[in-house]
Amino acid sequence: MNLDIVHLLIEDSVPGRRCVRTSGADRKAAIAGLPQAEVREQAPALPELSEMDIVRHFTRLSQKNFAISTQFYPLGSCTMKYNPALHESIAGRSHWNGLHPWQDDGEVQGALSLMWELQNDLAEATGLPGVTLHPAAGAHGELTALMILRAYLDGRGETKRRVILIPDSAHGTNPASCTLAGFKVLTIQSSKRGLLDREDLRAHLGSDTAGLMITNPNTLGLFEENIREICDAVHEAGGKVYMDGANFNAIMGVTRPGDFGVDMMHLNLHKSFSTPHGGGGPGSGPICVTEELRPYLPNPRVVEEENGYRLIEDSEASIGRLRAFHGNFGVLLRAWAYIRRLGAKGLLRVAENAVLNANYLRIKLREHWRVPYDRTCTHEFVARPKKTMRENGIHTIDIAKRLIERGYHPPTVYFPLVVNEAIMIEPTETESKATLDAFAQTMIEIAQEAEAGNSALHAAPKNMPVSRVDEARAVKEPILTWATK
Amino acid sequence: MPYIPNTNQEREEMLGEIGAKDFQDLFGNIPADIRLKRALDIEGGLTEQDLDERIKEKGSWNRPAAEGSCFLGGGTWDHSWPAVVDQLSGRTEFLTAYTPYQPECSQGTLQCIFEFQSMMAELCGMDVANASMYDGASACAEALLLATSTTRRKRVVVSKGLHPDARATIQTYLRYQNIEVVEAPLRNGVTDWNGSVDSQTAAVLVQQPNFLGNVEALDPVAASCQETGALAVASINPIALGLLRSPGHAGFDIVVGEGQPLGIPMGYGGPHFGFFATRQKFVRKIPGRLVGATLDQEGRKAYTLTFQTREQHIRREKATSNICTNNALMALRGCIHLAALGPKGLEEIACVSRQRALQLAEELSSVDGIELAWPDRPFFNEVAFRAAGGNPAVAQFKTTLAQNGIQAVLPMSRWYEDMEGVFTLACTERTRSKDIKRLCDQAQNTFRLEVSL
Numbered sequence: 001m002n003l004d005i006v007h008l009l010i011e012d013s014v015p016g017r018r019c020v021r022t023s024g025a026d027r028k029a030a031i032a033g034l035p036q037a038e039v040r041e042q043a044p045a046l047p048e049l050s051e052m053d054i055v056r057h058f059t060r061l062s063q064k065n066f067a068i069s070t071q072f073y074p075l076g077s078c079t080m081k082y083n084p085a086l087h088e089s090i091a092g093r094s095h096w097n098g099l100h101p102w103q104d105d106g107e108v109q110g111a112l113s114l115m116w117e118l119q120n121d122l123a124e125a126t127g128l129p130g131v132t133l134h135p136a137a138g139a140h141g142e143l144t145a146l147m148i149l150r151a152y153l154d155g156r157g158e159t160k161r162r163v164i165l166i167p168d169s170a171h172g173t174n175p176a177s178c179t180l181a182g183f184k185v186l187t188i189q190s191s192k193r194g195l196l197d198r199e200d201l202r203a204h205l206g207s208d209t210a211g212l213m214i215t216n217p218n219t220l221g222l223f224e225e226n227i228r229e230i231c232d233a234v235h236e237a238g239g240k241v242y243m244d245g246a247n248f249n250a251i252m253g254v255t256r257p258g259d260f261g262v263d264m265m266h267l268n269l270h271k272s273f274s275t276p277h278g279g280g281g282p283g284s285g286p287i288c289v290t291e292e293l294r295p296y297l298p299n300p301r302v303v304e305e306e307n308g309y310r311l312i313e314d315s316e317a318s319i320g321r322l323r324a325f326h327g328n329f330g331v332l333l334r335a336w337a338y339i340r341r342l343g344a345k346g347l348l349r350v351a352e353n354a355v356l357n358a359n360y361l362r363i364k365l366r367e368h369w370r371v372p373y374d375r376t377c378t379h380e381f382v383a384r385p386k387k388t389m390r391e392n393g394i395h396t397i398d399i400a401k402r403l404i405e406r407g408y409h410p411p412t413v414y415f416p417l418v419v420n421e422a423i424m425i426e427p428t429e430t431e432s433k434a435t436l437d438a439f440a441q442t443m444i445e446i447a448q449e450a451e452a453g454n455s456a457l458h459a460a461p462k463n464m465p466v467s468r469v470d471e472a473r474a475v476k477e478p479i480l481t482w483a484t485k
Numbered sequence: 486m487p488y489i490p491n492t493n494q495e496r497e498e499m500l501g502e503i504g505a506k507d508f509q510d511l512f513g514n515i516p517a518d519i520r521l522k523r524a525l526d527i528e529g530g531l532t533e534q535d536l537d538e539r540i541k542e543k544g545s546w547n548r549p550a551a552e553g554s555c556f557l558g559g560g561t562w563d564h565s566w567p568a569v570v571d572q573l574s575g576r577t578e579f580l581t582a583y584t585p586y587q588p589e590c591s592q593g594t595l596q597c598i599f600e601f602q603s604m605m606a607e608l609c610g611m612d613v614a615n616a617s618m619y620d621g622a623s624a625c626a627e628a629l630l631l632a633t634s635t636t637r638r639k640r641v642v643v644s645k646g647l648h649p650d651a652r653a654t655i656q657t658y659l660r661y662q663n664i665e666v667v668e669a670p671l672r673n674g675v676t677d678w679n680g681s682v683d684s685q686t687a688a689v690l691v692q693q694p695n696f697l698g699n700v701e702a703l704d705p706v707a708a709s710c711q712e713t714g715a716l717a718v719a720s721i722n723p724i725a726l727g728l729l730r731s732p733g734h735a736g737f738d739i740v741v742g743e744g745q746p747l748g749i750p751m752g753y754g755g756p757h758f759g760f761f762a763t764r765q766k767f768v769r770k771i772p773g774r775l776v777g778a779t780l781d782q783e784g785r786k787a788y789t790l791t792f793q794t795r796e797q798h799i800r801r802e803k804a805t806s807n808i809c810t811n812n813a814l815m816a817l818r819g820c821i822h823l824a825a826l827g828p829k830g831l832e833e834i835a836c837v838s839r840q841r842a843l844q845l846a847e848e849l850s851s852v853d854g855i856e857l858a859w860p861d862r863p864f865f866n867e868v869a870f871r872a873a874g875g876n877p878a879v880a881q882f883k884t885t886l887a888q889n890g891i892q893a894v895l896p897m898s899r900w901y902e903d904m905e906g907v908f909t910l911a912c913t914e915r916t917r918s919k920d921i922k923r924l925c926d927q928a929q930n931t932f933r934l935e936v937s938l
Contacts, residue, residue: 001590005785005786006596008596008599008600008603009600009604009824010600010603017827018827018829018830019567019569019824019825019826019827019830020567020825020826020827020830020833020834021830021833022830022833022834022837022914023837024837024840025832025833025834025836025837025840026836026840027728027832027836029836029840029843030728030835030836030837030839030840030843031728032843033843033863034700034728034729034839034863035700035702035863037702037703037704037730038700038702038703038729038730038863039728039729039730040726040727040728040729040730040731040734041730043727043828043829043831043832044607044608044726044727044731044828044831045607045828046604046607046608046823046824046826046827046828046831047604047824047827048827048828048829049824049825049827051567051569051825054569054573054821054824054825055569055572055573057824058569058573058576058597058821059573059576061592061593061594061596061597062573062576062578062579062593063578063593064591064592064593064596065578065579065582065590065591065592065593065594066582066587066590066591067577067578067579067580067581067582068577068581068582069577069578069580069581070577070578071590073583075583078583080583081488082488083577083580083581084487084488086533086536086537088575088580090537090540092571092575093544094549094551094552095541095544095545095547095549096544096547096549096752096753097549097551097750097751097752097753098549098550098551098552098750098751099547099549099550099551099751099752099753100550100551100555100557100561100563100751100753100892101560101561101751101753101754101755102557102559102561102895103548103550103557103892104883104887107547107548107550107887107892108547108548108753109546109547110543110544110545110546110547111547111753113543113546114543121527124525124526124527125525125527136619136620136623136755136756136812137619137808137809137810137811138809138810139797139807139808139809139810140619140623140808142807143807147657147660147661150661171798172796172797172798172799172800172801172804172809173797173798173807173809174801175797175801175802176797176800176801176802176804176806176807177807178802179802179803179804179807180658180661180662180806180807181661182661182662182663185801185802222514223514223515225514225515225516227519228516228518228519251515252525253521253524253525254512254515254520254521255515255519255520255521256521259519259521260519270810274488276580276581276814277581277582277583277584277810278579278580278582278812278813278814278815278817279579279580279582279583279584279585279591279594279597279813279814279817280583280584280585280594280616280774280810280811280813280814281617281756281810281811281812281813281814281815282619282755282756282758282810282811282812282813282814282815283810284756298657299653319657320653320654320656320657321622321650321653321654321657322623322654322657322658323619323620323622323623323650323654323755324560324620324621324622324648324650324651324654324743324754324755325560325561325620325650325753325754325755326753326754326755327754327755328755328756329752329753329754329755329756330750330752330753330755330756331755331756337536337540339527339529340528340529340531340536340539341487341488341529341530341531341533341536342486342487342488342529342530343527343528343529343530343531344524344525344526344527344528344529345486345524345529345530346486346487346529346530347525347527347529348524348525349486349489350486350489352508352511352512353489353491353496355508355511355512356491356496356499356500356503356508356511357491357499359503359505359511360499360502360503363502363503363504364502375514376503376505376511376513376514378514400587401589404587404589404590409583409587409590410587415798429488429489430488430489430490431490432490432491432495433491433495433498433499459782461589461590464589464590464592465589465592466588466589466592466781466785466786466787467589467781467782467783467785468589468781468782469588469589469779469780469781469787469788469789470779470780470781470782470787471779471789471791473779473780474777474778474779474789474791475777475791475792477779478765478768478777478791478792479777479778479779480599480602480606480612480613480614480768480775480776480777480778480791481599481602481603481606481607481612481613481614482599482600482603483603483606483607484778
């Protein structure tokens with residue numbers, strides 16, 4: 001970890017210093033014929049730097065990050081698995097990244113064949129035959145699916161069905177996407193066993209039900225055992241079931257949402273299918289739907305014809321577009337490569353080992369931390385500080401910051417909301433037993449510190465470029481650019 | 486198995502500690518009747534070497550525009566970028582990091598986003614910019630949502646000169662918010678706003694330069710918005726801002742756009758990134774992530790995600806947007822590229838792109854059968870032509886060029902019924918005089934045949 005202060009680019013700027021040069025520029029010739037009102041009088045105040053300045057700046061900044069390539073990252077519901085080196089090498093080749101999106105289909109048969117295969121593979125993995133690779137991220141996929149549901153309901157004249165039921169353990173994007181698609185949200189409680197409360201669900205199903213959004217396995221890392229009954233109940237009430245596929249890593253090759261009654265779902269290729277998170281994207285959130293909903297998928301889609309592959313926009317019922325062009329192709333390419341490396345057998349091994357690793361950590365930690373739903377979990381589980389620790393004034397935030405100090409990226413904290421002070425741990429299948437053992441040992445030591453009320457926990461982290469930051473100040477005195485006075 | 490480190494022996498040990506007999510047992514909480522009783526029908530198990538061969542074979546079915554000469558534009562352009570962009574953005578400390586929710590171990594990503602926000606705001610002439618959007622099209626839709634929620638009005642006016650995918654995206658995003666989308670028509674290659682903006686209008690959206698390549702007048706848009714209380718929104722090509730004035734300078738309220746020209750490979754259309762810049766007064770309505778500077782416990786400067794109460798993970802159904810993951814790594818590329826360009830470098834690229842387009846306009850319009858579609862309209866780096874032979878001639882021209890390794894010609898009739906025979910060509914700093922000459926030679930051949938037929 002680089003502890004040095006790295007200046008802002010603008011602070012190192014020296015008038016007249018250059019990096020990129022392009023020959024032949026003639027401003028006078030360029031502005032000839034342009035309306036004077038639209039010509040920029042003054043160049044934008046961008047930094048003036050040399051290439052070396054830029055290399056040092058960004059290299060040093062990179063050393064102020066935790067990343068999968070440097071640290072264990074047991075971030076619940078985010079599936080921070082290893083991102084294979086080969087994928088980056090492939091995606092950087094001009095045969096892929098040199099394609100223009102308006103090239104004719106005949107010029108891009110390699111790209112279209114790959115998208116076609118990926119569509120088929122995702123359909124097979126989910127048991128849902130209609131696939132679009134269009135959405136740019138998971139939340140974008142949710143929104144796409146909810147709009148499909150709106151279009152489907154409107155097409156049937158069912159304009160009273162405007163309520164989406166969402167469990168209280170759901171990701172925040174679920175309700176936010178509902179609002180954007182013009183639905184109302186009704187929250188369903190979790191049962192004492194950490195599963196969707198079936199009685200509460202039944203009580204809220206009715207003639208206004210558009211559907212249910214369910215995460216399975218849920219954010220507590222528990223498989224919704226009654227999923228088939230739940231889906232049946234929603235269907236009987238005239239609704240559709242949407243599954244948030246963020247946790248698909250746990251069930252690949254084990255069970256298929258299409259087989260247990262789900263009507264539509266999204267997949268996060270940047271979680272389950274190993275494409276890198278990039279510090280917050282780009283992701284890709286394909287959605288998979290039943291045959292009945294297929295006509296509503298967004299444009300365009302890839303089809304296979306006698307003479308090759310084609311992009312089509314032929315469905316009148318389609319909801320249209322939610323972005324430009326044909327999806328985050330570079331992400332699709334990496335996911336395709338991942339699937340071809342692993343195949344059916346490998347995907348099953350992924351799920352098995354993800355679940356094995358999570359349960360192994362759960363067993364290691366259950367005596368030292370409170371594990372509110374302490375039974376066999378899927379790919380993740382939720383822990384929390386014990387009452388005695390909290391009485392010492394030690395909270396989840398302190399645990400997270402102490403973990404940073406000890407060289408681990410913290411688990412997801414304070415989520416799901418149904419567990420107070422949640423610590424949500426997802427190790428993924430790409431971590432070894434040795435890494436898990438070392439992490440467990442660290443967690444046990446931190447538990448002992450917390451039990452002892454060690455005040456060092458409040459001061460952590462001490463060995464990072466910065467200590468705990470004043471987030472309230474960032475809102476009260478907003479400084480969002482370097483020009484802010 | 487690739488990427489799974491545990492050995493069989495380790496797995497046995499771990500199963501033993503858990504108290505599970507085997508994996509069947511471990512998955513015991515998934516009811517037997519919904520367990521898959523067969524293997525998935527998915528091909529795989531290739532070694533890295535086999536996969537590399539497979540991908541090379543598939544790659545050989547593509548004819549990448551960037552390898553020949555590329556005159557295609559329409560929202561994605563064949564610009565160059567310095568090698569430092571690939572080298573630095575490819576650092577795995579950036580590539581494999583998560584969203585910087587834990588600021589102490591994410592200062593690298595956070596400072597990069599802060600610098601990105603700073604440069605985008607400066608470029609657009611705005612006070613603030615966010616950490617990025619999916620792309621330019623979805624950024625347009627989100628800008629209109631901000632405008633309707635701020636003004637509490639239910640009608641937006643969108644230029645028909647906006648990218649057709651962005652117009653389609655807006656239709657989809659706004660459909661279920663009961664917002665009326667009015668499209669202002671094109672007249673002589675630019676938007677005709679006549680009478681479309683009134684006191685019920687929440688926002689007016691114009692693309693600069695527009696999809697036909699023509700430069701729009703920003704002042705009348707800003708003026709009519711000022712008069713009616715609507716928000717003025719511009720979607721811009723960031724490279725054009727090396728030469729053209731910023732919409733902020735013209736009095737606009739929101740500036741969005743497609744960041745691809747700033748160091749992002751064309752990549753068959755994605756991932757690119759969208760940007761979103763606006764005035765300080767709208768900061769609490771901005772969609773997506775924002776990074777702010779603050780202090781740590783010791784009083785040192787520190788960066789953190791801020792104004793998170795706008796966002797879905799806090800506000801859930803009341804969030805300003807549902808966006809979570811954005812296109813951070815692409816924005817980082819944009820950030821590095823802008824730093825490498827600096828004010829002079831950006832201006833040079835803008836100038837050369839425009840100069841090449843001027844050259845192309847002059848040379849191609851001197852070919853019999855081709856003329857400038859709107860000879861009086863100024864353009865930036867993209868020019869609209871009209872073929873006397875109509876759409877069939879355009880299609881023939883496109884095919885001929887592609888056969889000769891020139892990816893060019895975007896037929897406008899695909900999106901505009903009244904634009905028979907109109908097509909656009911784009912230039913960048915990568916366009917060489919000899920590329921223009923080759924294209925014009927092909928035009929001579931194609932259209933001479935056309936005339937003689």
